[in-house]
Amino acid sequence: MQFGYHGNYLRIDVSAAIGDRVPLSDTVLRQYLGGSGLGARLLLDEGGATADPLSPEAPLIFAFSPLVGSPLTTSAKFAVVSKSPLTERFNDSLASSGFAVAGKRCGCDAIVIVGRAAAWSVLVINDGDVRLEPADDLLGDSCQVAEEKLRARLGADYRIASIGPAGERAVRYATISHDGRHAGRGGSGAVLGSKRIKAIAVRGTKYCEWAHPRELTELSRDLSKRSFGPATAKYRELGTATNLLTFNRFGTLPTRNFQIGTFEEAPSISPEQLRVEHARTRSSCVACTIGCEHIYSLGHGKVRLEYESLFALGSLCGVSDGTAVLRASKRCDELGIDTISTGGSIAFAMECVERGLLDEPWLEFGSGEAVLKAIELIGQREGIGAILAEGSRKAAQMIGQGSIAFAPQVKGLEIPGYEPRALQTMALGFAVGARGADHNRSGAYDVDFSDKVDRRNATLDSVRHAIDTEDRAALMDSLILCKFLRGVFTDFQAEAAVMLQAVTGWDVTADELRETARRIVATKRQVNMLAGWTPDEDTLPERFLDAPLPNDPAATLTRDRLQELVNEYHRQRGW
């Protein structure tokens, strides 16, 4: 008997509305676990590495995990895996919601979607039975409205993942939304839109057995108890947005398209100030005891705000109007676009205007109204929005005049809110990341904010730390557990092995999981190699190399130093 898994994936060709169950061997499941790992394996097997990501044959994979549906806190997560239309490289974006639990209850460990529907449709999966329904009445709707309409149409027990108008228009960083959360980075929403699928609705009744339910219950109880402690207090009490003032104090807060690392008006958009002007409540993902979501009132509505949205739509665009940042974040949610890539693309355009490379005089740093207008244009792919919908790398290629030097991206993915010159272990993590500049696949900022390294002067010793955080992230993203739990573990791999034993019955060890993590990272690289990766992609934009960070002259990352770090990274990886 198989525990924790169903032993198959559901392969759906939406061209014909046909679903087939494809067996998954114990060997594959044990080697890749679930989530990002299993998704990467299936992407290779399905030929996704070489396909045009917006073509009918390109697979879009929703990968669940052995822990989904278990009582372990934060385990209701899934990974959306595809080739990215933004980067043309591997992409995995994770999210938490009831969609993970309901999707797995359809009796599969992953859902793979290929093909293109004849007309805009809703893909309905009821206990594994597949059908398409018309989506004409949903076109143009925000993710949230589409979700509400579908629950009314299909029943409240369906869980919905949908795209907004941006996904319909193939904005290259469109998200897939569900329960107010997003599989956010890399444009999986554009991939789903390219298949003419507005939404996926899932409902199921098939449960997995656990190998050792009593032990699993005890482990879950213990983990939940620890999740209430000091290690998660920051997320629970303040939310990730509290990073803003900390990063500003350290001079590592990206400001005005990474021109500087401090924002003089940071206090005015800090969560400490926002909560004075906007009532704030807290919420949790499904099956989570941390409760990191901090939701602010905004007129008659409300908006969830994370640090990455705050920096990208705030300091990165020079915006000091907190209400404008909240409105911008809310509008991104409605349109279904990634806030980091949105803010990065707009900030890039603002600098182009500042330098006289773009004739859009309204698009000025500091203007909240300009950010809001640009977001609308991106969502509609109109005017300058049609260029910015391509992301900052492609926009720079269109604008030319050397603007690629300050397009804030690696491999096409916009850089999150960590100034690389002042956080140089993170700079390495950005440079070598399989999906591009990424704070969720490399946690090297943790190392930079510690006594392990000199954050402004990375040495070859920094490399092993960067690799450790990348491996840890690969394992957490495949089991799947929330990274906000990372502080509660003293030896994550050892504890993860015990959890996996309780769920699957496997005699898995910490060492085996370390090897599994390395295999998953290597598999993502294998996708990239087949997709056309070249060594010169593992770098940072010119802006960050050889010149000091203006607010911190000691923070200088030379081209040679970064190359040494990248070379050492490849050497230690055995690549």
Add this chain to the structure above:
Amino acid sequence: MYVEFLGIPRERAGISELKVEAETFGQLLGTLALRYPALQELITADGLHPSIAANLNGDVFVKDLATPLAEGDRLLILSADAGG
């Protein structure tokens, strides 16, 4: 010297900054624990709780309780996990 609180330590202390006299990092933590009882859950006999970090003058992160502090130093006490 000066202490700046960020993140959870600021929430617990209820202030963002204070001036204090201390010759070592360990002595400083003892003083803070006495003056701000709400910080005691973040300060152990070995130093700061692993979820909290201390940084001297924006440059180096410190753990050693014997680390000397000088007049004019600024010690930043912050939530250790910087991620979002």
